[in-house]
Amino acid sequence: MKTIDSLGDLRGKRVLVRSDFNVPLDGTTITDDGRIRAALPTLKRLTDAGARVVVMAHLGRPKGTPDPQYSLAPVAARLGELLEQDVTLAEDLVGPSAKVTVDALADGQVALLENVRFDPRETSKVDAERAELAGELAQLADAFVSDGFGVVHRKQASVYDVAQVLPAAAGGLVRSEVESLSKATGDPERPYAVVLGGSKVSDKLGVIANLLTKADRLLIGGGMVFTFLAAKGQSVGNSLLEEDQIEAVKGYLDSAEKNGVEIVLPVDVVAADSFAADAPHQVVAADSIPDGTMGLDIGPESGKLFAEKLADAKTIAWNGPMGVFEFEAFAAGTKAVAQGIVDATADGAFSIVGGGDSAAAVRALGFDEAGFSHISTGGGASLELLEGKELPGLTVLAD
Numbered sequence: 001m002k003t004i005d006s007l008g009d010l011r012g013k014r015v016l017v018r019s020d021f022n023v024p025l026d027g028t029t030i031t032d033d034g035r036i037r038a039a040l041p042t043l044k045r046l047t048d049a050g051a052r053v054v055v056m057a058h059l060g061r062p063k064g065t066p067d068p069q070y071s072l073a074p075v076a077a078r079l080g081e082l083l084e085q086d087v088t089l090a091e092d093l094v095g096p097s098a099k100v101t102v103d104a105l106a107d108g109q110v111a112l113l114e115n116v117r118f119d120p121r122e123t124s125k126v127d128a129e130r131a132e133l134a135g136e137l138a139q140l141a142d143a144f145v146s147d148g149f150g151v152v153h154r155k156q157a158s159v160y161d162v163a164q165v166l167p168a169a170a171g172g173l174v175r176s177e178v179e180s181l182s183k184a185t186g187d188p189e190r191p192y193a194v195v196l197g198g199s200k201v202s203d204k205l206g207v208i209a210n211l212l213t214k215a216d217r218l219l220i221g222g223g224m225v226f227t228f229l230a231a232k233g234q235s236v237g238n239s240l241l242e243e244d245q246i247e248a249v250k251g252y253l254d255s256a257e258k259n260g261v262e263i264v265l266p267v268d269v270v271a272a273d274s275f276a277a278d279a280p281h282q283v284v285a286a287d288s289i290p291d292g293t294m295g296l297d298i299g300p301e302s303g304k305l306f307a308e309k310l311a312d313a314k315t316i317a318w319n320g321p322m323g324v325f326e327f328e329a330f331a332a333g334t335k336a337v338a339q340g341i342v343d344a345t346a347d348g349a350f351s352i353v354g355g356g357d358s359a360a361a362v363r364a365l366g367f368d369e370a371g372f373s374h375i376s377t378g379g380g381a382s383l384e385l386l387e388g389k390e391l392p393g394l395t396v397l398a399d
C-alpha cells in the first residue's frame, strides 16, 4: 500500500483524511472514544508535517440527509481536546461551509467535515453518483489519506472513489491493522475459533460462508443467534430476527456439518419483556423462548460452554457482543466470552477482538486491553479481511 511518505512534502498542503469516528453515543455523550484515540497518531503526523488537515467521517447510518442526532459535533469537541487544538466542524460536507472552513485552515490545523452519510451519494450503489461526490471532495484537498480502518470494506465515495481522484495513501492505523490481522489470515494456528455476535446481523451473516472454509469452530451469540435458532425450527419470540436469511443459515448449518466445522449455539438465553435496562427478565432454555419476550443475552450455561470451546483454541477472532452489554443485566455473556479469550490468550492463543462496540465492551467491562493480542477498530472490516476477501478501500490504495 502507498504510504504517507509517497505524498511528498506536505507543508501547506490540504490533506483530506478519512477516519472512522463511528463512536458509541449516549445522547451527545461519547461513551467510548477508542476510535478517536486510534486516529491521533496519523493526524499528529500530518499536523507535525505542516499539513492543513481536513477530516471526514461518518456517524451511524443516517438516511442520506442531514439529521442532527447523527451530527459529528461531539466528535469534533473530543478530537479537539485530544489534539489540544480547536477543531472546527463544517456545517456541511462539500458545500459553502466546508469551503470556508478549509480555506481558513493554517498549516498544522485540523478541521472536520459534517457526517459524510448526510449526502446520499456517499453510499450510492451508482458508480457515477459516488464519483461525482468524490470529485467535489477532491476540490477541497491536494492529497488523500485513508485511515478509517473500520470502513475499508465499504465501497463508498469517501473511502474508495476519492482515492482514485487524488494522490492517495494509507494512514498509519490502516497499515498497522492490516499488519496485525495478517497473522490470522494466512495459515492460522489451530484450533481456530471465531465468535460472532452483535446487531449488524445481515451484514455479518454474509461472512459465515467463507469462514466455514477457514475456521474449526464458530460460536454464535448476540443478535445473530436468533436467525440460527429459527433456522432450526425454534421460536424466538420478539428477538432480533432476519427472516429472509433463514434459508441461507440452514445452508450454513448443512455445510458446517459437511466440512466438519463445529457451530456452537447458546443452550440458554436471557429473555426480557422489552428492550430496556430495567426490563423484567429470566433465563430460559434456548429452545423455549416465551412468546412476547426477546433474547438480550446468552445465558450463564452458554457463557460457560463458550469459554470451554475457547480454552484450547490457538487462534481466536471475536466480533460482536454476546448481548446488550450496555445494560448491566445483559452483560454477563459478553463478560464470559471476553474472559474466555483472555484466558486462552494467556495460554498462548493469538486473539483478535474487532468492532467499535466489541472493543468498547472490553473496556467498559473492565478488561485490560493487554489481555488480547490485537484489538481492532473494525468489526466488519476485520472479519472480511479474515475471510479472505479483497477490501475495496485497501485495493484502491495498492502501490
Ligand SMILES: Nc1ncnc2c1ncn2[C@@H]1O[C@H](COP(=O)(O)OP(=O)(O)O)[C@@H](O)[C@H]1O
Binding pocket: 197, 198, 199, 200, 201, 221, 222, 223, 224, 240, 295, 296, 297, 319, 320, 321, 322, 323, 324, 325, 326, 354, 355, 356, 357, 358, 359, 378, 379, 380
Ligand atoms: N441479543 C441482542 N439483541 C439486540 N442487540 C444486541 C444483542 N446482542 C448484542 N446486541 C447489540 O449489538 C451491538 C453491537 O453490534 P455490532 O455493531 O454488530 O458490533 P461491533 O460494533 O463490535 O462490530 C451492541 O450495541 C449490542 O447492544
Ligand SMILES: O=C(OP(=O)(O)O)[C@H](O)COP(=O)(O)O
Binding pocket: 020, 022, 060, 061, 150, 151, 154, 200, 354, 355, 356, 357, 377, 378, 379, 380, 381
Ligand atoms: O462501526 C463500524 O463497523 P463495525 O460495527 O463492524 O465495527 C464502522 O464504522 C462501519 O460502519 P457501517 O457498518 O455502518 O458501514
